Amino acid sequence: MNSSPSPCHSGVLRGLASGLGISAIGTARIEPVEDAVVDSYRRWIGIGHHGDMSYLDRYHDIRHNPELLLPGARTIIVAAFNYYPSRIQRADAPQFAYYAYGRDYHEVVRDRLRRLSAEIESRWGGESRVCVDTAPLFERYWAVKAGIGIIGLNSQLIIPGKGSYFFLGEILTTLTFDHDSPIGGDCGRCGRCISRCPAGAISSDGSVNASKCLSYLTIEYRGDLPEGSNLGNHVYGCDECQKACPHNRNAKPTDIDEFTPSDEFLQLDIETLRNLDRDRFNALFRHSAVKRAKLEGLLRNARSLSSADDFVTL
Numbered sequence: 001m002n003s004s005p006s007p008c009h010s011g012v013l014r015g016l017a018s019g020l021g022i023s024a025i026g027t028a029r030i031e032p033v034e035d036a037v038v039d040s041y042r043r044w045i046g047i048g049h050h051g052d053m054s055y056l057d058r059y060h061d062i063r064h065n066p067e068l069l070l071p072g073a074r075t076i077i078v079a080a081f082n083y084y085p086s087r088i089q090r091a092d093a094p095q096f097a098y099y100a101y102g103r104d105y106h107e108v109v110r111d112r113l114r115r116l117s118a119e120i121e122s123r124w125g126g127e128s129r130v131c132v133d134t135a136p137l138f139e140r141y142w143a144v145k146a147g148i149g150i151i152g153l154n155s156q157l158i159i160p161g162k163g164s165y166f167f168l169g170e171i172l173t174t175l176t177f178d179h180d181s182p183i184g185g186d187c188g189r190c191g192r193c194i195s196r197c198p199a200g201a202i203s204s205d206g207s208v209n210a211s212k213c214l215s216y217l218t219i220e221y222r223g224d225l226p227e228g229s230n231l232g233n234h235v236y237g238c239d240e241c242q243k244a245c246p247h248n249r250n251a252k253p254t255d256i257d258e259f260t261p262s263d264e265f266l267q268l269d270i271e272t273l274r275n276l277d278r279d280r281f282n283a284l285f286r287h288s289a290v291k292r293a294k295l296e297g298l299l300r301n302a303r304s305l306s307s308a309d310d311f312v313t314l
């Protein structure tokens, strides 16, 4: 066992990752998050753009210093998993965000990263911790640090040549790898995501007012929708700012089977969704990210949509 692997180990890491369906992987040195990023996040919270997601206003000490998640952690490994679907819903169906088409990414990404983490520990030792939305991490910040991509004006992580339909997961490790460098540059700032956003949630400085975003309203927000909310045809999440982005023009369908939607899912129509009962909801979404909205939230959304004939085609 060697707690200070030589630089060549990052190449080995990429080899290990390719067998796990990982589309991009990189490593960054763990150190406190840059002050400018911390300040910007504090301002965003301060003006209430996180809506009711109070968990985003907790654990700031950990968010600003991931070493608190794993004492002695030296490296954060960031991995990206493609979820762009090969088949999509009909345009006249209530739309689910692509990321929710298949099996819950928390399960799929966690299982694969645990396998990678076990491989790393057996080869080089050290201690590690897998995070898949399970810890307060600025994951896109770390993905940039690890040289995987850039952050677009729509706040999504964009992988050059591949687009933004990717889940991110992280492994913190006490091992020291050779670290990757940020790619640099910006997304091109074409502004299409801003014009396309049905909620007017994206600012020209690249900040997103989550409290207006349809992803937040349809998934995270509990209770009656705020007065004047217009979900269009979005029943769970929203991909409009990604669909508008030219970086996604050449997105390739995922080859991760678990993210492939079932026929039953693709056939869901507005009447079926409006009349879901708990048994059907559980059968359909037990292993799906959609369960986060709960039956009550999905029914609320489905019943807020106008009839399919009136759906806004965006």
Ligand code: SF4
Residues within 6 Å of the ligand: 154, 196, 197, 198, 199, 200, 201, 202, 208, 212, 213, 214, 215, 237, 238, 239, 240, 241, 242
């Ligand atoms: S997810 Fe939809 S509502 Fe949210 S910022 Fe993107 S386009 Fe706007």
Ligand code: SF4
Residues within 6 Å of the ligand: 152, 153, 154, 155, 187, 188, 189, 190, 191, 192, 193, 194, 241, 244, 245, 246, 247
């Ligand atoms: S749509 Fe244009 S401005 Fe928005 S993230 Fe993509 S490239 Fe950047």
